[in-house]
Amino acid sequence: MTNPLFYAKILLFGEYGIIEDSQGLTVPYSFYKGTLKFSDLSSEFERKSNLSLKKYSDYLMNIELDEKFKLNIADFQKDIAGGLFFDSNIPQGYGVGSSGALVAAIFEKYSFIKYTPESISKSELKELKKVFGVLESYFHGKSSGIDPLICYMNLPILIENKENVDRVSIPKSEEGKGAIFLIDSGMTGETGPMVQIFFEKMKTEGFRKTMKEEFIRYNNACIDAFLKKEMNPFFRNLKNLSVWAYEHFKPMIPESIYKAWKKGLDTNAYYLKLCGSGGGGYILGFTKDYAKAEKMLEGYQKEVIYRF
Template sequence: MTNPLFYAKIILFGEYGMIEDSQGLVVPYSFYKGTLKFSDSDSEFEKKSNNHLQKYAVFLENLNLPEQFRLDVSRFKEDISNGLFFDSNIPQGYGVGSSGALVAAIFEKYCFTKHNPDTISKENLKNIKAVFGEMESYFHGKSSGMDPLICYMNLPILIENKENLDKVAIPKGEEGKGAIFLIDSGITGETGPMIQIFFEKMKTEGFRKTLKEEFIRYNNACIDSFLKKDMNPFFRNLKKLSHWAYEHFRPMIPESIFNIWKTGLDSNAYYLKLCGSGGGGYILGFTKDYEKAEKMLGDFQKEVIYRF
């Protein structure tokens, strides 16, 4: 396959909680995508991307990856000198995995050993995730490898805990009144500072306790009922999860979103949660009646990602 496309990803559930061993549910999002290409123009975007790849190649050269995951960095560098760049419409700082798609594309093209996402065993998923974590650490300082894994697999992944993850089927979307949607906060978010805030909060015993006893419980219950398509308990737990985030993730909620988050909780017309680390970018919305929610969220840019 020439120039395979690598899609963005959305963490439906598990942001921050996964750091503390909650479950996570991550799905590919095909509206945004990227692919490695050779430049045939002198556009600023292509030159900048090519330049970034040059620096990244130096980093990859010094990575000591296991034999079956080793990369042909010299071929990668040669391609870069011939104008290779990453052609992507995935917005950076929006929590949808811009660096993850790039890492997945490079791994797919330059790994000496070919791996087939359809036949990767559960055990090997863990190994690839660890490799992706090392490759993506260049961009974030520390990475779980989850973003590139989702982009690479292009399948929904259920994170059972820190050690175990597996491919999972999510219920087939249908044209119902309900929807999961994205809201554009209008500003970009930076992952690093948000994660810093989270770890600062984790130093207090009260926060650690409520994260473990409440956030993780609501989060895991949402995943469980969503995968079973059991919508009543799903929305019950979702409201608790949204309310918990409103109380405890306040610094991560963009100012522009603050009031509409509260309106959703008060009216039960929709519920919001962070998409990724927060601070900006996208916010996730869930509603049983999208038409009503859309009217209430009038001025905000919205994109529906799933109907039910």
């Protein structure tokens, strides 16, 4: 049997908001993927990966998991000694779930009880999200478990609130003029420091108020309109969301993107938002006319992820 591939993920909506109980919408992104493999560890990449798996397995030895989700650490460590590594082209620090895919791959291979994404009930999804949060917290300090869950399920997931998640079907991608796309900021972002900035901001009452009354309202309205394929209300709320982020998430917006972000708002040709925690990595773009937006964003590396 060939080892299953685990795809990257993109959080279309909900960055930072899901910490405060907003909704989130996340989709798998098959351009980037990773899988567990064996080798003689002749390349530096393979050796480094093998070593980090070894460190991770030591961490796993010391955590308690529910019987339903226990991992066979002994087999994992035996395989590491035999040259196991994670062969992945998912960029780290780009907000597309590099550690999530790794955690999903390890769970799939080493959990004593085998699950199939199709057979997991909504209540099990909730439990699994918690388990993945524990498994991924090694990489980020604190994890919601959402990234590994998406990578494991390989399906679009609607984050209803802090506790509940559900599978969701997003409208089929069509060859229209509109597009959702990624822009490469040209630098990596670190999740930890960005989340720290957010929590500092949350200490001020004014920011907490605007987060709840404006950001979460626009964010949830975007998800609702997108899933219903109502593009006019979608773009109206999206602009509000982009303006809000430009004003309140300045430290998280990579400097290389500032001007382009503002230009989109001024011309209404496209709107930008953070992809993940920001600080670097990818930025998400949305436009009704991709050809026009592409011309205006010349010089940036772009990848279309969805057409409408």
